[in-house]
Amino acid sequence: MSLIVNSIDIKELSPYPSFNLAQQQLHDLAPIDYFLAKELVLSTNFTVKSKTSGDVNVINKDELTLLFHLIIAVSHSIRIGNSCLPLVQVANSRIGFYADDNGIISHHGYAFPSLEEIKLLLTSLSTNPKENKLIILSENALYLPRYYKFEQELNNFIASTKNNEVSSSRYPVNEIQQCLSELFIYDTKENVDADIDWQKVAVANALNKRFSIIAGGPGTGKTYTVTKLLAAIVSLNMQQPLNISLVAPTGKAAQRLTESLINAINGFEGIISTHILEKIPRQAQTLHRLLGVLPNKVNFRHNQNNQLNIDVLVVDEVSMVDLPMMVRLIRALPSHCQLILLGDADQLPSVAVGNVLADLAPRPHKGYSKANKDYLTQVTQSKAFKSYKNNAYDHVTFLTKSRRFDKEGIVGRLAEFVIKGDASNSWQLLERSESSLLLSLDINQWLPKMVTKYYQGLAKCQDISQAFEMLAQFRILCATRVGTEGVANINQQIEQILYTKGNHQANKPFYHGKPIMITQNDYGLGLFNGDVGLIWTDEKGLLVAIFEQPDGHYLRVLPARLPSYESVYAMTIHKTQGSEFQQLVMILPQNKESKILSRELLYTGITRAKKTLQIASAKTTWFQGVDTQVQRYSGIQLKMETNENSKY
Numbered sequence: 204m205s206l207i208v209n210s211i212d213i214k215e216l217s218p219y220p221s222f223n224l225a226q227q228q229l230h231d232l233a234p235i236d237y238f239l240a241k242e243l244v245l246s247t248n249f250t251v252k253s254k255t256s257g258d259v260n261v262i263n264k265d266e267l268t269l270l271f272h273l274i275i276a277v278s279h280s281i282r283i284g285n286s287c288l289p290l291v292q293v294a295n296s297r298i299g300f301y302a303d304d305n306g307i308i309s310h311h312g313y314a315f316p317s318l319e320e321i322k323l324l325l326t327s328l329s330t331n332p333k334e335n336k337l338i339i340l341s342e343n344a345l346y347l348p349r350y351y352k353f354e355q356e357l358n359n360f361i362a363s364t365k366n367n368e369v370s371s372s373r374y375p376v377n378e379i380q381q382c383l384s385e386l387f388i389y390d391t392k393e394n395v396d397a398d399i400d401w402q403k404v405a406v407a408n409a410l411n412k413r414f415s416i417i418a419g420g421p422g423t424g425k426t427y428t429v430t431k432l433l434a435a436i437v438s439l440n441m442q443q444p445l446n447i448s449l450v451a452p453t454g455k456a457a458q459r460l461t462e463s464l465i466n467a468i469n470g471f472e473g474i475i476s477t478h479i480l481e482k483i484p485r486q487a488q489t490l491h492r493l494l495g496v497l498p499n500k501v502n503f504r505h506n507q508n509n510q511l512n513i514d515v516l517v518v519d520e521v522s523m524v525d526l527p528m529m530v531r532l533i534r535a536l537p538s539h540c541q542l543i544l545l546g547d548a549d550q551l552p553s554v555a556v557g558n559v560l561a562d563l564a565p566r567p568h569k570g571y572s573k574a575n576k577d578y579l580t581q582v583t584q585s586k587a588f589k590s591y592k593n594n595a596y597d598h599v600t601f602l603t604k605s606r607r608f609d610k611e612g613i614v615g616r617l618a619e620f621v622i623k624g625d626a627s628n629s630w631q632l633l634e635r636s637e638s639s640l641l642l643s644l645d646i647n648q649w650l651p652k653m654v655t656k657y658y659q660g661l662a663k664c665q666d667i668s669q670a671f672e673m674l675a676q677f678r679i680l681c682a683t684r685v686g687t688e689g690v691a692n693i694n695q696q697i698e699q700i701l702y703t704k705g706n707h708q709a710n711k712p713f714y715h716g717k718p719i720m721i722t723q724n725d726y727g728l729g730l731f732n733g734d735v736g737l738i739w740t741d742e743k744g745l746l747v748a749i750f751e752q753p754d755g756h757y758l759r760v761l762p763a764r765l766p767s768y769e770s771v772y773a774m775t776i777h778k779t780q781g782s783e784f785q786q787l788v789m790i791l792p793q794n795k796e797s798k799i800l801s802r803e804l805l806y807t808g809i810t811r812a813k814k815t816l817q818i819a820s821a822k823t824t825w826f827q828g829v830d831t832q833v834q835r836y837s838g839i840q841l842k843m844e845t846n847e848n849s850k851y
């Protein structure tokens with residue numbers, strides 16, 4: 204006999220009547236995952252049935268329990284940065300199990316059934332995107348509807364930019380060819396022998412597309428190349444002035460982009476005609492500013508209903524841009540606007556959901572469609588481009604030759620070993636280097652000396668610009684915020700050292716020469732998470748917080764009005780993305796259980812060093828970091844390849 208009960212019974216039949224009971228079963232269960240599962244399951248109109256009932260919209264207790272745990276798992280997956288949960292990650296596995304070192308089990312967890320059983324349940328619950336219920340099943344991955352929609356929007360955008368782009372180029376091919384030959388003149392030996400000048404390819408590849416990515420490690424010439432690309436775009440549009448914007452995800456990154464751009468433009472004087480160069484903007488802004496922040500809202504002033512008035516947009520440091528932000532950006536772009544993304548896909552992914560750059564520009568490059576290959580061969584006169592079966596990766600060009608890190612230089616070599624996952628060679632390089640790259644694990648051996656050398660002078664600088672310059676010379680990077688080797692403790696120790704060395708203000712919340720970092724957005728003041736400033740005594744003898752703006756101006760804020768902030772003698776590696784320092788010290792946690800270490804984290808830290816780098820790490824920690832790779836799940840790559848529009 205079938206036992207059909209009404210939906211109120213779901214509450215009683217849900218696997219855990221309370222969070223406490225759930226916590227006893229599932230180790231490390233986050234309240235947010237539990238309450239989301241509870242809310243979603245209770246909000247459905249399932250009725251509960253016995254196994255034999257054939258009714259629609261009914262579910263039995265085991266199925267309800269499975270569904271509940273699937274929602275917990277997908278919620279957890281999103282919290283750690285994935286946009287979905289591939290079912291193979293949970294099928295036949297147990298979540299929330301914990302036994303101590305003696306084998307005593309404290310949490311039994313939950314064992315998921317096979318992939319087939321999970322799919323059977325999800326299919327019967329109509330989880331396909333069109334019927335859009337509490338969770339969505341697509342390509343064997345489970346989504347919450349919000350992130351599914353974000354992915355869909357991005358995929359649709361990419362697909363729409365590929366429609367007929369190669370056959371109906373934005374500019375006549377002969378004009379592109381002419382333009383490239385004027386921009387890339389090989390009067391030095393450098394590129395003559397090379398098979399392919401990838402900077403030239405990057406310009407060519409972007410010129411005939413609405414959407415393109417120029418990806419490469421630090422110093423590979425992304426800004427240099429994009430400046431040439433903008434020069435080409437300007438010269439191909441001489442009759443109609445274009446609105447060109449340049450943005451980066453943080454104030455610091457926008458400031459660096461502005462500086463690199465000005466350097467590149469100055470370097471091209473005499474090579475590219477002045478009337479072209481003067482039409483290239485010299486000023487980058489933050490993404491938030493471009494889109495127009497609405498106080499206390501996640502959405503922006505510019506969106507699909509109020510699009511930006513721009514023709515060309517360059518976005519730098521795209522590895523830092525998360526999936527929702529990228530989608531909000533593309534919504535705000537008018538359909539003719541050319542979008543060019545720059546970034547290093549080997550760096551840490553965004554703090555929030557998604558790994559957009561790595562998804563859109565997977566390495567190694569898979570190759571170009573026949574049509575794009577023919578086009579690139581024709582306009583660049585280079586051959587030997589790798590072929591791919593469709594145009595899924597036509598939008599990407601990788602730059603590989605670093606102009607900043609000499610191939611023989613330690614920083615460049617170390618970064619290369621680390622990102623390739625070569626723990627032993629990278630460790631050997633650290634151990635054997637003549638310039639003592641490894642610091643003692645006892646930070647008292649070296650920290651006081653470094654503080655004296657690099658930080659004590661901050662308060663004695665003659666003016667604020669000199670102080671900012673000094674601050675950019677040196678930084679201590681930590682992997683974590685908490686713990687003995689975490690940012691909070693190291694900053695505290697540094698302030699203590701400054702105090703004992705005679706800076707008697709250094710134990711107060713604000714003192715002259717104290718560097719601070721904002722940790723919360725304040726749209727009203729125009730201060731954003733990650734902005735770095737200095738506390739400084741102004742002309743009237745008052746302490747003010749001063750922040751360098753991307754346009755070179757200083758923003759002054761009374762300390763009492765500051766949003767939350769912290770000292771920034773040391774900062775996390777995550778927060779240094781988009782910044783660089785002449786000298787760096789990186790301190791890694793000695794706690795073996797630290798889950799934060801990865802090769803992307805180490806690579807991001809290492810490549811922030813312009814000149815020198817020293818590292819305090821145990822061998823085991825280093826190996827653990829280099830051996831761990833960040834894995835973010837999403838459906839973007841898969842859909843890019845299978846998209847109907849991308850078949851050639």
Ligand SMILES: Nc1ncnc2c1ncn2[C@@H]1O[C@H](COP(=O)(O)OP(=O)(O)OP(=O)(O)O)[C@@H](O)[C@H]1O
Pocket residue numbers: 402419420421422423424425426427428463467470606607
């Ligand atoms: N083809 C080239 N010829 C000469 N100099 C170059 C070339 N490409 C790049 N450079 C120089 O190399 C340096 C690094 O270039 P650029 O700043 O464009 O790199 P990037 O990839 O944008 O670096 P980052 O990722 O750190 O922002 C600059 O000084 C630039 O002028």
